[in-house]
Amino acid sequence: MLVHPARAGRVVSSMTAVQHVLFALLLVIGLVRAVQDGAATVPLLLATLALVGWYAAGARLGRRAQDQPSAPRPALGAWFLLGLALVWVALVLISHELVWLAFSLWLLAGHLMTTRVALPFSLAVLGVVVAAPWHALGAPPGAAGIIGPAVGAAFALALSRGQQRLVRENIERRRLVESLVRAQAESELLHAELASAQRESGILAERTRLSRDIHDTLAQGFSSILLLARAGAVADADRRAELLAQIEATASDNLVEARRVVGALAPQQLEGSGLASALRRILDAQADETGVATELRVEGDLASLPTVVEVALLRAAQGALANVREHSAARHVVVTLTESDDSVRLDVVDDGRGFDAAAWARAAPSAPELGGYGLRSSRARLRELGGGLEIESQAGSGTALSAYVPLTQAFSSHPVDHEEDHR
Template structure:
């Protein structure tokens, strides 16, 4: 149970106890003073019964919450349009007027019951707006002063005492009303904050799950690119060398091709281990320029295509993600030269261009029709995946890839990247 609920329960019990004590004392004193027993007991019983029924309907039972707006309206009752009196009083106000009317009957029988007015003043502060509460309290005070003065004689104490009691009770009830309102508002805010926190935790869990899925997808994309640019190209090279060895009858040439196959297999086995470990490619251990020269030399040794590497500007201090992306692009472009171009020569140019770096791979092969290839589905088996993967990798790092070709006029692949990038190695 919340602290607010505990406080409200205690206020309810105190209100019930106070009225019970005042009624019992007044009834006892009235009987002792010789008031008619029948009318007094009947009036007092009706007063207690009306209070109990109204308290039950308004939710004043012990153990229930007691917001003033609920007290002013029976529990579960819908708010209905009302005239001026209805807007001022509400259901709880009308119940209080009935309670006051029954109290007047008992006071008419015996003046000893005038002090039940203290409970009426407390209820007025709880159940009515300020102006009606003050008006009703003043009317009750007038009855108390008049009846007490008529019974015991008019004295200063008979007027000042009840007046002080009325002011104190009304001020106390209004203060408690505000405290209850503030407590309930804080409770509503706490409930809203808890609900918002739970919703935030749910959203955070969903975000973490989405990030995990995105990370897994990114890792699959990285592996597919690296497998294509390393293992697939290596297998392609080994396959071409094996076919060349099978087609030649020269034992010396076969031994030379077998040596090339062994070297290529060993290199790509090491590269496969680095791909699995998500490390930088082995050829980059001595720099991008040396890696490009080795690729061109391997292409010339294995296929006879003359390879030339040109370097223009300062490209010695490139970030690792930039070097990896450009190396993968060169590997993919040279693999296409090996398999499709029928070229006699290829030129690889690495150029510094202010805040960016450019890689151009140009061959003098048969070329192809760009318009025909652009609308064709790309896949790793049918070709074209390497250029698409290279373009995606470059775009992720803030760069791009352009391809120029025409039948009989060779092919030019041009990649560009900013020199500084925060992208991850892929």
């Protein structure tokens, strides 16, 4: 039966108090009978004071043992009880009426001694109880004089052993409660650390999203505005008016896109259409701004792609076309969008000046000044969907970029609601 540690502690304290009261009561009874029997007063008083002092010292030691179970040595209690027994034997020599205290000695033996030591000790005390009246009265004790003390000794040992077991269980329960409290405190600390890590992870993910979207949308829009403004500086009046209209349209689109980036919404180009239509509009705008010939090729059914896949491929296309506009000096660019049974692929190929893709791949992570953040962010975005980004280019031979996403993983992670996401 499980007992609450606090209740068990109260039970142990109550039983200990009963033992002290019993010891005092038996001592008083023995002293009264000894005085009535004509025992010498001074030796009896000195021996009694010695017994009470020794017992009080042992009681204090017992309280320390209860509060700090690991503090006292087990042998110390046995030596205390042997000393108490010697003082008691001295009292019995003064008056055999003090044999009454043997019951308290048997109780203490069960508490302070191991069973191997407690049994011979109890037998020795029983021998004193039986022999003292025989020596004092000069007549051997009867059967009751032997059986009675023997039963008392057995009862006292059994009672003290039960109380000792209760004490040990109380100590173990108290240790268990303390261990549970420590475990709970550690669990709360770990929970707080986990919550902090999750918050930091969320912050990092949001920063990554914002950096990617800002690069793929706002930065490219500003780049287009800059190129249009530079062209307008040397254009005639009619061309300048046309360029100003394009600048206004690009700035307006960037403003809308900025609001959508903050709200983590889908790109404006994907609203009310699909990925192919969005790519066609981007290519037409680039052709108008730069004069580069553009071509879009679509193969397969692309009407039910998950939005997250469309966003990833659109961002990859925007990043690739931004590089074509700013770095390649290309005359022609072809964008091919292909859907197969298990994947969708976007290819962007230009006939520009190209670059050493292998050297860039080796140097880019440790040399951010070389650029290419958009390519790295596009690759990271695609990898989150189980896809990837491949680049093939050599100086003077153009560039080919290929982005792909496996549809099986994309659909399982981001199921499409065909009623709400119908293009």
